[in-house]
Amino acid sequence: MESKRTQASRTAATRAALVAAARPLFAERGFAAVGTDEIARAAGVTRGALYHQFAGKTDLFAAVFETVEAEIAARLAAALGDGGSGDPVATLHDGIDGWLAACADPEVHRIVLIEAPAALGWERWREIGRRYGVGLVEAVVQGLLDAGRLPPQPVLPLAHVLVGALEEAALFAARADDRAQATADVRAALVRLVDGLVVP
Amino acid sequence: MESKRTQASRTAATRAALVAAARPLFAERGFAAVGTDEIARAAGVTRGALYHQFAGKTDLFAAVFETVEAEIAARLAAALGDGGSGDPVATLHDGIDGWLAACADPEVHRIVLIEAPAALGWERWREIGRRYGVGLVEAVVQGLLDAGRLPPQPVLPLAHVLVGALEEAALFAARADDRAQATADVRAALVRLVDGLVVP
DNA sequence: TGCTTTCCATACAGTCCGTCCGTAAGTTAC
């Protein structure tokens, strides 16, 4: 079968090809430094296809960003799902490890943490991020509050503060000379941070 | 006097005019969206002067970024200098307040936290930031370690984690609908965070 | 004052984004 390609499959194929081609380019050289012609050629199509499938270069980047975010969220959800039955604080520690491991990949932290805020603007960046990574942190914090492991307080401010700590920790670890050592160090700092928050 | 302008003063005047003109433009529309011609016209010169004084658009942005960072650092150093004789934890609380107040200005947080990482790259961003805001946090953490108010640990990882928390807190507060409420909320979250770290 | 260096304005070349139009591939109606 599949001798006759349907429109939907054509569209899906070209969009996927463009996203897959743009991802390493954006990650390597940044949003502004890579042109649409290079992306289209790498995807085996022309700029005409790109501008038919996406509203523009920024929209294509948003699609790449969403793909990366979805991968991280799925990875973290899987890791957190395993420890869901145990101590919520232990779950949080697992989440820290999973996050740092995911951001070790330059394709992740360069796109998610460096390029996306400027390319999409902070509001749109956070709006998308809230459906993925930020949303996970919110859920974990809410779980801790429900379990009485945190003093009563609004969820969102604490979640944002923790997200900021996690993001900068990931960049510090990923860009360090000795990444293994740096990862262990920031992990310890993050664990001390969250352990100081929770009540027995 | 001043009928006869010296070369040094000419250079200083044009550089200052360009930096002053570029600052609100970059803050309002972002690094990529504002052209060099618009900056030059706003400064009352031409692009020729811009490219004579700066290596390029990125270099001009770096100068703007350094100016903003220097202002924040001076402001925080003044606030922290007053409380230097008191409790180091109280000093840290004052630092949080000063930081949140400084980042309430869009010219600050848009340039420092959104545009700079992508425009300059993370390494250069942090290299400059370390001479200003990040360096202050490092000093405060080192002071807490010396005073025995923190369990022994490397300074840099904890400083970066705290900087990340502070940065995201500032963005959250600055972009919220109810900024006063959001500022109070993230301030409380940050205070709980650092209070959980220190030992009596 | 005459010469050199610094500072700056103008003109030019190269690149890149977004849009427009024509064509091909796929879908629906009869």
Added chain:
DNA sequence: GTAACTTACGGACGGACTGTATGGAAAGCA
């Protein structure tokens, strides 16, 4: 099956922007 229509795509054009090269004015120095 084929005709009418919609969707996907390639190629080319126009506009904007960055960085550079060239010529002249202002300042430093003898």
